[in-house]
Amino acid sequence: MHKNKAIILIGAAGSFDIIANMNRIVPLKEGFVQLPIKDFDIIKKELLVITYKERLDTQDLAKQRADMIVVALLLIDFVIKEHAKSEMCKSNFAFKEGIIWAYLNKPKYLKTL
Numbered sequence: 086m087h088k089n090k091a092i093i094l095i096g097a098a099g100s101f102d103i104i105a106n107m108n109r110i111v112p113l114k115e116g117f118v119q120l121p122i123k124d125f126d127i128i129k130k131e132l133l134v135i136t137y138k139e140r141l142d143t144q145d146l147a148k149q150r151a152d153m154i155v156v157a158l159l160l161i162d163f164v165i166k167e168h169a170k171s172e173m174c175k176s177n178f179a180f181k182e183g184i185i186w187a188y189l190n191k192p193k194y195l196k197t198l
Contacts, residue, residue, distance in 0.1 A: 100157035
């Protein structure tokens with residue numbers, strides 16, 4: 086992966102849904118939602134400094150994800166820093182369906198596929 090660095094990080098469901106919900110992002114394009122990395126950084130910083138109890142009370146953060154969201158955000162941050170420097174988006178499809186859809190439709194906003 087270091088030989089050919091990824092340009093875009095595509096996530097599906099789970100933590101990526103939380104990031105999109107907390108950022109009040111509405112799907113603008115068919116199939117995918119762009120998640121600005123600067124907005125991800127803001128959400129990450131907000132959630133890393135609060136307690137588990139405070140995360141349970143956080144709007145747009147599902148209670149069942151309050152315990153693991155910190156780990157998920159740190160892992161996403163690591164991947165962004167190491168491999169996907171420029172863009173991040175969330176697929177509205179399951180992972181396999183999203184890859185197939187993007188390959189078949191070749192949307193302009195996913196130029197690297």
